[in-house]
Amino acid sequence: MIIIGEKLSVIAKRVRLAMEARDKGPIQEIAERQFREGAAIIDANIGPAEDGGEDLMQWMVTTIQEKVHAPVCLDTTNVSALEAGLKVHNNQWGKALLNSTSNDPERFPVLELAAKYNCDVIGLTVGKGGLPADAEERAGIAAEIMARAMEYGVPLENIYLDPLVLQIATTQDQAVKVIETIRMFQDLNDPPMKTVVGLSNISNGCPKALRPILNKYYFLMLAEAGLTAAIADAAEMAEAMHEKALIAEVMAGKTLDDPKKMAEIVKTVDVIMNKTLYAHSYLEM
Amino acid sequence: MAYTIPVENLSGKVQEMTLGTAGRTVAVGGGTTLPFHTFEGVKSNRPVIAIEIQDVPPADWPDEVRAQYDAVSGDTVTWAKYCQDTLKADAIALRLTGTHPDRENRSVEDAVATIKSVLDAIEVPLIILGSNHVEKDSKVLVAAAEAASGRNCVIGKAQEANYKTIVAAALAHNHKLIAMSELDINLAKQLNILITQMGFDAARILTDPMCSALGYGLEYTYSVMERIRLAALAQNDATMQPPIIGDVGMYVWKIKEVTAAEADVPAWGALAERGVAWESVTATALSIAGANMLIMRHPKAVDAVRKTLDELC
Numbered sequence: 058m059i060i061i062g063e064k065l066s067v068i069a070k071r072v073r074l075a076m077e078a079r080d081k082g083p084i085q086e087i088a089e090r091q092f093r094e095g096a097a098i099i100d101a102n103i104g105p106a107e108d109g110g111e112d113l114m115q116w117m118v119t120t121i122q123e124k125v126h127a128p129v130c131l132d133t134t135n136v137s138a139l140e141a142g143l144k145v146h147n148n149q150w151g152k153a154l155l156n157s158t159s160n161d162p163e164r165f166p167v168l169e170l171a172a173k174y175n176c177d178v179i180g181l182t183v184g185k186g187g188l189p190a191d192a193e194e195r196a197g198i199a200a201e202i203m204a205r206a207m208e209y210g211v212p213l214e215n216i217y218l219d220p221l222v223l224q225i226a227t228t229q230d231q232a233v234k235v236i237e238t239i240r241m242f243q244d245l246n247d248p249p250m251k252t253v254v255g256l257s258n259i260s261n262g263c264p265k266a267l268r269p270i271l272n273k274y275y276f277l278m279l280a281e282a283g284l285t286a287a288i289a290d291a292a293e294m295a296e297a298m299h300e301k302a303l304i305a306e307v308m309a310g311k312t313l314d315d316p317k318k319m320a321e322i323v324k325t326v327d328v329i330m331n332k333t334l335y336a337h338s339y340l341e342m
Numbered sequence: 343m344a345y346t347i348p349v350e351n352l353s354g355k356v357q358e359m360t361l362g363t364a365g366r367t368v369a370v371g372g373g374t375t376l377p378f379h380t381f382e383g384v385k386s387n388r389p390v391i392a393i394e395i396q397d398v399p400p401a402d403w404p405d406e407v408r409a410q411y412d413a414v415s416g417d418t419v420t421w422a423k424y425c426q427d428t429l430k431a432d433a434i435a436l437r438l439t440g441t442h443p444d445r446e447n448r449s450v451e452d453a454v455a456t457i458k459s460v461l462d463a464i465e466v467p468l469i470i471l472g473s474n475h476v477e478k479d480s481k482v483l484v485a486a487a488e489a490a491s492g493r494n495c496v497i498g499k500a501q502e503a504n505y506k507t508i509v510a511a512a513l514a515h516n517h518k519l520i521a522m523s524e525l526d527i528n529l530a531k532q533l534n535i536l537i538t539q540m541g542f543d544a545a546r547i548l549t550d551p552m553c554s555a556l557g558y559g560l561e562y563t564y565s566v567m568e569r570i571r572l573a574a575l576a577q578n579d580a581t582m583q584p585p586i587i588g589d590v591g592m593y594v595w596k597i598k599e600v601t602a603a604e605a606d607v608p609a610w611g612a613l614a615e616r617g618v619a620w621e622s623v624t625a626t627a628l629s630i631a632g633a634n635m636l637i638m639r640h641p642k643a644v645d646a647v648r649k650t651l652d653e654l655c
Binding site for chain 2: 226227229332333334335336337338341342
């Protein structure tokens with residue numbers, strides 16, 4: 058499992074301020090911490106970055122790689138900022154990852170970059186019209202992205218298909234469909250296609266205390282389905298790996314010594330599988 | 343070969359509750375099947391229709407429905423008795439519209455006096471509704487619960503922003519409670535959990551997932567009600583087993599289809615029929631989605647829904 062550390066995102070205030078001030082300290086501190094916690098790739102999410110995105114992405118890539126010997130996931134909708142980042146990316150520790158292309162023609166230039174720089178690219182399985190309804194629709198879009206990639210000269214092993222994780226608090230039925238999709242994506246090619254998710258979106262809109270619980274067990278269930286990589290909180294995922302045996306025991310019908318942990322796992326798995334209706338207080342029921 | 347109706351065996355049930363006192367009680371909810379699937383298990387009680395009245399004359403209601411009550415609506419007690427005795431309402435829904443700060447801003451004491459005189463005059467169960475002003479309702483409904491103590495009424499609506507005081511009052515005076523959330527099944531479940539965590543018995547909650555009129559989001563209300571019923575029956579989710587209430591009248595009697603003059607839109611047909619049809623169709627649809635109680639305004643719409651229910655039940 059490849060963890061792509063999610064913490065360097067423009068959405069976080071501390072990160073945004075550091076980006077604006079070009080203050081290397083917080084960026085490097087967060088990058089190093091994630092690397093220590095087990096992130097193999099560091100995500101640099103600079104947002105749409107319409108003005109000055111090129112300079113910002115170059116600064117992010119060099120600032121991160123100055124301290125952390127790992128590849129960077131270049132995360133922006135600004136295509137020229139992606140290319141600027143690729144130009145300075147040090148490939149000594151692995152290929153850069155572009156986040157992302159999709160089935161929207163506006164995102165095809167990202168495939169051009171992936172071909173030109175021989176880097177990896179995330180293929181988000183959405184098109185121009187609305188969100189995908191189920192696993193089949195996602196697989197259909199994935200097949201189109203794969204055909205497009207071959208047209209542009211991007212090898213399929215450079216692609217990570219992303220089924221798009223949605224919020225469990227508002228679209229509960231999608232959580233299990235994404236797990237099905239991860240299985241289906243792997244069957245689209247031999248060797249199997251690589252897959253990635255933006256994990257934490259599952260718990261977006263949920264109470265703070267609930268978020269790591271949903272994130273962890275959802276991660277383990279996706280891992281079980283064969284997920285290759287996750288953009289996630291590296292510390293949470295390290296914790297999740299410690300609980301891998303526990304969830305396996307619960308799934309096998311065994312009773313855990315810790316009744317609280319047992320209830321937490323059973324209730325969370327039921328909510329993810331859409332067997333019980335989600336509510337913010339589901340653990341208290 | 344004879345056709346056999348496929349039967350779905352569901353594990354859950356809808357809570358049954360009794361409203362009112364003495365000889366004039368009414369049972370709401372109950373049953374183990376989806377609405378009107380009488381071939382699949384124990385059927386629920388026939389949806390109860392409460393006719394809506396107000397603590398002030400309904401100056402804001404469109405002519406078509408207002409005119410039905412012109413002779414009685416000047417006095418809330420007369421209006422209540424008319425609904426009970428002449429229109430044969432199963433229950434009366436008294437909306438304290440006049441307490442809203444942007445309306446007459448009637449005082450808590452005035453509201454209490456109205457409630458007491460209405461309760462003295464009627465025997466059928468009473469539903470006491472606030473003016474949907476979060477702060478004012480939490481004062482008015484607390485006093486209302488006390489004023490109606492011992493009459494086994496329904497008090498509402500408790501919402502996320504004000505449920506604590508209203509739940510405490512309904513608990514203290516042994517009433518039923520309407521829990522309202524805004525067209526979101528997960529929030530409907532969450533509110534019911536929060537209310538029961540205060541020690542309020544889930545068997546005394548009515549869920550209001552927020553109503554909407556045909557053409558104005560009815561499909562959202564329909565879908566949420568349907569999913570609540572499926573969670574209650576197929577997943578045996580206790581938090582989703584309270585009866586569902588559909589507050590139909592107030593959502594229908596404000597849209598342009600029930601007010602636009604015939605001269606302006608001749609293609610829409612007779613104004614006198616339009617509103618009645620709109621309220622009937624909305625109420626019928628929601629009873630099929632899972633509503634166990636309907637709050638309605640126009641006597642002819644009430645009659646039309648009763649006829650449909652006669653055939654469905």
